[in-house]
Amino acid sequence: MFPKKGKTFPNRQEYASGLAVALQGELGSTHQAVKTLMRWTNANERTAKNWLKGTCGPRGEHLARLVQHSDAALASFLEMAERNSVVMRTTLPSLRIDLMRAVDAIDCCLSVVTEPEPD
Structure with a gap:
């Protein structure tokens, strides 16, 4: 048997819950979030619900399609992969x-506050 080398990827539950947190943060946990996941990945409703709950994580083609649309899922996946x-x-x-x-909005608000009122 060969010795294990390198870094280990998180186990299945850590992977699923990590992506669930990212997806909930980006999409929420409503039925609309499930519909969005279904539209992005062509997965069925039960599968999308399981991803949002963290019961299981997307695999293969679904993961590729998911990170194509979701910056949060991509960031979570890359962090798990160190x-x-x-x-x-x-x-x-x-x-x-x-x-x-944000700076532009602050500057706009400050210019409104600092402008002298007309006489």
């Missing part, structure tokens, strides 16, 4: 855009 540098490269650009929008 590919944090890839997570940073994929999330930082969108975080930067969100921060720029």
